[in-house]
Amino acid sequence: MSTGLLAEYDIDLSNVDAPEYGKPADDIYEFTLGDVSLVASSKNPQNKFIVFSYLLGETGLTYREWFGLPLDPASPTDKEIQKLGFYKQRLAALGVAPDEMNTITSDDLIGTTGTFELRTTKGKDGNEYQNIRSFKVNSAETSAPAKKKPATAVDNPFA
Numbered sequence: 001m002s003t004g005l006l007a008e009y010d011i012d013l014s015n016v017d018a019p020e021y022g023k024p025a026d027d028i029y030e031f032t033l034g035d036v037s038l039v040a041s042s043k044n045p046q047n048k049f050i051v052f053s054y055l056l057g058e059t060g061l062t063y064r065e066w067f068g069l070p071l072d073p074a075s076p077t078d079k080e081i082q083k084l085g086f087y088k089q090r091l092a093a094l095g096v097a098p099d100e101m102n103t104i105t106s107d108d109l110i111g112t113t114g115t116f117e118l119r120t121t122k123g124k125d126g127n128e129y130q131n132i133r134s135f136k137v138n139s140a141e142t143s144a145p146a147k148k149k150p151a152t153a154v155d156n157p158f159a
Helices: 077-093
Strands: 027-040 049-055 063-068 113-122 128-137
Touching: 027 063, 049 128, 063 077, 063 128
Parallel strands: none
Antiparallel strands: 027 049, 027 113, 049 063, 113 128
């Protein structure tokens, strides 16, 4: 007889798979951009990042995409400029016009919908990295709700 925390429920956890925390499975997801924020590194607070948090379909999962910012914005290194290039590329993929990239706010981006694929690859350092591939934003016509006409007595007998 079991005396553990689940004894009264007669549950055997050896038949239950534990979820893998930290990253969603490699797959194609519908996303909604849920948040865009500026975050300081927990390991080194002088390192700052812009973080895009994508809500993945109906799964309840979130995927975060991190874009590093220069330590000294007045004289960024070549590597920091390359990281800014990835951020600029993502803004363009989100439909931000080139003349709006310096003035875009999180409120302008939050709620954007689309699809992307998550794929894990092994880096030269032997570590695994999960990245976004095939990023597509829904066009304004497909993501905006259909305009509703005013209800009439025929449409709504309770009106």
